[in-house]
Amino acid sequence: MKRTFVIGALAVSFISVSAFANALEFPHxxxxxxxxxxxxxxxxxxxxxxxxxxxxxxxxxxxVDSVVDSFLNSLMSQGIEKHDIQSSNLHLSPQYHYPEKGKPELVGYRASRTVTVQVMELDKLNDYLDLALQSGINQVDSIELKVKDQGQYQQAARIAAIKDAQGKAASLAKGFEQKLGQVWRIEYRQPMNQPVVMRSMAMDSKMESSSYQDSVITIRDRVDVTYQIAK
Known part of the structure; x- marks a missing residue:
């Protein structure tokens, strides 16, 4: 597991500034x-x-219902659990032709349904997309690449953020010939981690497996810490 530490902005204050309402009244x-x-x-x-x-x-x-039913049956025959599949209700809308003169003319109806599938074995993703194509599905709205146990990686990123904050504080105190005191305040602001997303593909566009198997997800964390400066 590769770890990357990003050095961010930092602030040092030794004297309280009364102009700010939230300024601390001690060196920090x-x-x-x-x-x-x-x-x-x-x-x-x-x-x-x-x-x-x-x-x-x-x-x-x-x-539309026939295509969706065929796709759902194919997925479950391949071992996809029912709780890993979500299908939307039918969306039906009339379609009109608008001549330069005269009233709009009804030319038919457009129906659509969406199916969302959670794939627990990434190497089978292309197989399930092939099933969609064979069933008559004609649009891919999105593909999101994820990790199963994100919590353990989030914890690792959080520990890295804590060590980064501690290292900066220790370095600053040493550089200014001060002694680092106790932690006075900790503010935790977990960033929103975004999955790798591939959007809007026509079903006749074959996606190479390497396009997602070689992808990398970056999980971030952040912590703000205020230390007292010991006297």
């Missing part, structure tokens, strides 16, 4: 620690959609 050192952990994804979540246009609303609905 304030630091911000950052931590990053880079990990390879081991799971994914993808959303696909089937869109059909028909002259008749019932035909459009039946066509």
């Amino acid at each position: 050192i304030a630091t911000t620690g950052y931590g990053e952990i880079q990990v390879k994804p081991d799971m994914a979540e993808f959303s696909v959609r089937v869109v059909q246009s028909q002259m008749d609303a019932d035909q459009a609905k039946q066509s």
